[in-house]
Amino acid sequence: MVYSPALSRRTLLRGAALGAGAFAVPAALVACEKPTSTGGGANEVTFGSNYSDAVPKQALADVLAASGVNVKVNTVDHNTFQENLTRYLQTTPDDVFTWFAGYRMQYFAAQGLSMDISDVWSEIGGNFSPALRAASTGADGKQYFVPFYYYPWAVFYRKSVFAEKGYSIPKTWDEYKALAAKMKSDGLEGISLGNKDGWPAMGTFDYINMRLNGYDFHISLMAGKESWEDAKVKQVFSLWREIVPLYQAGANGRTWQEGAQSLAQKKTGLYVLGMFVGQQFQGADYEDLDYFPFPVITEANGQDAIEAPIDGFMLSKSPKNVAGSKQLLKYLGGAEAQVKYLKSDPNNVATNNKADTSGYNALQKKAIEMVSSAKHISQFLDRDTVPAFASTVMIPSLQSFLNNPADVDGLCKKIEEQKKTIFTT
């Protein structure tokens, strides 16, 4: 083998140049994508969206196109958007972003990561119910959120099954239990539950707690201000335990969609879920779907609270185009934009009380009735408390409760121990 220093050096240099070339490729492509360094048009509003699924994405794009504001949308899939929100809001947030009402909104508002939009509310506030205003208000009494739509949680059933078997809508907890037991003896699997992802069971916890102990206690418990070893909380699990045998077997291995299919195929008779369950029903089956509010447990609380998560929009802490962003928020809070959007999505309901409801289906009309008669709107367990508590404590705890409903004391003790650490972080 012969060695030439010159050749070797040349080869090496060429190698180095190619290595640099490999690095230059992405730069070139990035540069091509965004050739301007001074930003888009003067009135461009950037919009961080989690409407990543095709149909809502298109519907939102249509709504934004009609806003009269020059909007540039940055879509990130729903799950990633949610997981990254804290990082996103601290680094390169868009002017406007999609988010949830209630505690989750208040948290970012309290950290100064979101801009006060009380001035927007002074113009559009009349279009929203007091409960919606409360759900859009931070702990400091200012507004940070414009609600877009909501979807109530309730007990879903099929009208044809009820008609065929002569069931009637249960009004109280005892009637509810009796109905589910009757279904079991009639050969149905009882109540659907698909809790593989951990969150669907939370709805039942929320409702039993609000019906038994009232909305204020529920919210206070969610905020970490009450003890989970309180007899009131144990009572919630004791009541829940009464219906665990009436669920279809294998709840923790079933997706909520499979649970919905059981209801659709008339294998089960009842299902506590949000209105999105309608996505699993087609044509005549959808027409046959109906729901009733979660039954009364104590007369004092009746059915005064409803679980109806609200989705909407917020501003980041220092939007580049404040005026344009606020103009966009006013538009999105308006009846016209909401109705336009909901044409694509019959499983949600507009928040603006001037929204034209003539195009609504029966389920949507019932939702308005239920929500407007409710004194309180809760946002769902994972939206009403610290996300860390919901995901690392409550999901595993509720799953283990369903596996072994006997040990309520031990369960509550463990939850309380973990809660103490998490809420002091």
Added chain:
Amino acid sequence: MTIVVPDVVDEPAPRKPTRRRRVGRFTPRDVAVVGVLLGIPVALDVLLIWGPTLASVGLSFTSWDLVKPIKPVGTQNYEYIFDTYPKFWPAFQHNVLWLLFLALVATPFGLLLAVLLDKQVRLTRFYQTTLYLPVVLSLAVVGFIAQLIYSRDYGVLNAVIGRTDNPVDWIGDPSINLWAVLVLVGWRHVGYVMLLYLAGLKAVDPTLKEAAAIDGANEVQTFLRVVFHALRPVHVIVLVITFIEALRAFDVAYAINRGRNGLELLSVLVTDHIVGEASLIGIGSAIAVVMLVISTVFIITYLTQAFRQDPR
């Protein structure tokens, strides 16, 4: 690797003063080449891997949610994970089971398949591709396949074994779902191991085997006495990879049910605390430090072995 097309020709070298040079010494130009090509990866490793790792050790003694100021809390996070957090010890046990399963079942099976495919078998490329396919699948499709096979109500497995009246809850029953998942994990790990061994077997000097055959050894004996021994460097690789896969085990469990309800794993817990919206950076970092300690113990054990056998 086609960065440069070497166009070196057999051109006579002007002089050969290096002939007397002691083997292993570097010329100044060699030093420059080494400086650049060793410097960059070392710098990347130190800056992007070790710096953040040490920073995580620091964070494990604090309480932080990414927003509010960092607050030192001493060993509180460690007390929380060891004493209070009910999912830590189950996760630890699951990682150990993972390691045992991979080391005792999946890895030997991968070696066996590599050895069989190294022979002049017809259709060997088909078999290799088949075994490798699970390795390239993304999280999404693995999660789907798990659902497809193991779903209690709609899955293939219950239909095939005829348990439709009283179906087995493969995913939801915490006493059996770990085993169901391990089967899928093994399904992916075998192809991975097979590929590494196959590359190693191709490099084994065939004359070794011939010599053994001349000595009258049969195929199994040849393998055990000669090939298995010649594969020692590859065994080391596979051993370490098996360990890494067991310690870092994440994706299949996460794809199935986000690693809950009987499928807890250490790296899933780290993810739940650090990556998601939860932002319990201190607690997540403390779990990560436990993993760091485990892997340090492992690597020290491995290296003392390596040094003992390779005195240099």
Added chain:
Amino acid sequence: MTSTATPARTVAPPAVEPARPRRRIRGPRVVLHVFLWVVAIGWLAPLLLAVYASLRPYAETAEFGYFSWPRSLSLDYYFEAWSRGGLPKYFVNTLIIAVPAVILTLFFASFVAFLISRRRIPGGKLLLIMFTAGNLLPQQVIVTPLYIMYSKIPLPWYMSWPSEKLFDSYWGVIAIHVAFQTGFCVFVLSNYMETIPTELVEASIVDGAGVWRQYWQVILPLIRPALGALGTLEFAFIYNDFFWAVLLMSSGDKFPITSALNNLRAVYFTDYNLLAAGSILVALPTIIVFFVLQRQFISGLTLGANKG
């Protein structure tokens, strides 16, 4: 492709011979083939089931279960995934990350491994420990400090827009891939190189080759099987990674193809059969890379016969 709902079978000693055994084949060979067939079917069955499901509408599998006869079969989901998921755009994004990352990783790693294992540079063992140990930890461990660091390092606008930071740029994602994977590859390659006789390198030193030529002309050709195997794996790892990209970038339209799959999931309802079709489409390039690189590790190299 119509009804291949073959049950996943566990590997068991075969009792029956496959169809049409060749007459000349002796007993052990038959056993070997039957064994390999059983394994191959067991390995393929889950994938074939996934393909089968992706050809059927959701309403059908939801009603009858996955193990049922088809009422209708079509490629609709594949077309839908292709257009709805915006696959071509995200595929380009992935290549922007994966191609430089794989090339740089293999290049740096093979050179470092060569220095450590065949040139025995001082401190080599220490380097090996550093690279190997850095790879034992899951990615999640370093993500928070890395995110903080990335969000503080400025880059000129033409390298990172609109953040003008290492955060939300391909540079940062490529760099962390290279750093993370180089550790792993150094470890693997330095062990493979243990099988190469040191005499070959020594001979080239005696011939007057510099360190670059020892690496390029002596070592690289000899580690082709290992590089082929490793290149295949690395491409699959980086191609399938969503973790770094998603955590270190915030512009949805820069995300790699794995996140395009997430776009096929809705907030609540996910059509898993569509997702399966998308996942299968997305997996195709990694399989192609396997075929391309397979030649590197399938054709055995005979060490002695290799000349510079």
